[in-house]
Amino acid sequence: ELILAIETSCDETSAAIIENGKTIRSNIVSSQIESHKRFGGVVPEIASRHHVEQITLIIEQAMEEAKVTFSDLDAVAVTEGPGLVGALLIGVNAAKAIAFAHDIPLIGVHHIAGHIYANQLVQPLSFPLLALVVSGGHTEIVYMSEDGSFEIIGETRDDAVGEAYDKVARTLGLPYPGGPHIDRLAKEGNESISLPRAWLEPDSFDFSFSGLKSAVINTLHNVKQRGEEVKIEDVAASFQASVIEVLVEKTKRAVNQYEVKQLLLAGGVAANRGLREALEKEFGSSTVELLIPPLSLCTDNAAMIGAAASIQLKKKNFAGYDLNGNPGLELE
Ligand code: ATP
Ligand code: MG
Numbered sequence: 001e002l003i004l005a006i007e008t009s010c011d012e013t014s015a016a017i018i019e020n021g022k023t024i025r026s027n028i029v030s031s032q033i034e035s036h037k038r039f040g041g042v043v044p045e046i047a048s049r050h051h052v053e054q055i056t057l058i059i060e061q062a063m064e065e066a067k068v069t070f071s072d073l074d075a076v077a078v079t080e081g082p083g084l085v086g087a088l089l090i091g092v093n094a095a096k097a098i099a100f101a102h103d104i105p106l107i108g109v110h111h112i113a114g115h116i117y118a119n120q121l122v123q124p125l126s127f128p129l130l131a132l133v134v135s136g137g138h139t140e141i142v143y144m145s146e147d148g149s150f151e152i153i154g155e156t157r158d159d160a161v162g163e164a165y166d167k168v169a170r171t172l173g174l175p176y177p178g179g180p181h182i183d184r185l186a187k188e189g190n191e192s193i194s195l196p197r198a199w200l201e202p203d204s205f206d207f208s209f210s211g212l213k214s215a216v217i218n219t220l221h222n223v224k225q226r227g228e229e230v231k232i233e234d235v236a237a238s239f240q241a242s243v244i245e246v247l248v249e250k251t252k253r254a255v256n257q258y259e260v261k262q263l264l265l266a267g268g269v270a271a272n273r274g275l276r277e278a279l280e281k282e283f284g285s286s287t288v289e290l291l292i293p294p295l296s297l298c299t300d301n302a303a304m305i306g307a308a309a310s311i312q313l314k315k316k317n318f319a320g321y322d323l324n325g326n327p328g329l330e331l332e
């Protein structure tokens, strides 16, 4: 079974060929980071234009590398949402054109389902499971009783983790996207700055990161006003420690309460070394099996979309030619 998968929800143009929902035959990712860097974030208009320019080439490359032709495909899958509407539309229209021209089933995939199913490219999933989703636009704990069933048991009430990383990085004068830079600097610093942890209500699995972000910005401001200096490495280490402590503690409580077989880490911030290490330390020798995707499958890519699509192919959950980009698509 072969699926051609396409991902264009944000600033990565990507196409992949996935075999049997688990084997990556190809996964081409063209990042636009360089084009957006000077603006300090993703500019939607620029993203759409890049996708238009790249999409045909990237799909051809993915097919070529996997040595498949359109007649070998069982389905074409594409990220339907959430994401930037103009960016989503490029992928959706490319997928529709291929599905129509070659008369193959079309599958619309939720981007976050893709991030979660990136783990299926590492190891088979066993249910029930919990997924800790940490990305540029999402921070949630998702309970899955079976394939394709998603229940959000906790989510951020303000900023996503990746968003907080990028905003703090920007304040520190680091280039976009700032997550990886803070991660690197955190390793060299000390957790010497006292920063808040937002635990919210005792039984809540929700998160809040905007207070932490503001605390970092205020601390930097006060230090400057007093004419003192603070090591940027220490800011990074202290910020990252606060984020990780809350993420790991809430995940631990969720794992205990839901008695799951597996715990999956998913999303762009899953690339964070500090978080990976903390989760391995916490769950490495516990009865719940911890799955963490390799770095290349954490940030946006089409392989993860193909993995999620394989479940929908099994259920014949196909889209019609009226499939549209849906920036506010719900996971549940
Ligand atoms: P979403 O998946 O919610 O729609 P997105 O697709 O824009 O959002 P991803 O590509 O999944 O986001 O992840 C990008 C985010 O991951 C950015 O905020 C980036 O800073 C962050 N990130 C990447 N690597 C790291 C790292 N090592 N440490 C912390 N954050 C990281
Ligand atoms: Mg991106």
Ligand code: FE
Binding pocket: 111, 115, 135, 136, 267, 268, 299, 300
């Ligand atoms: Fe993403």
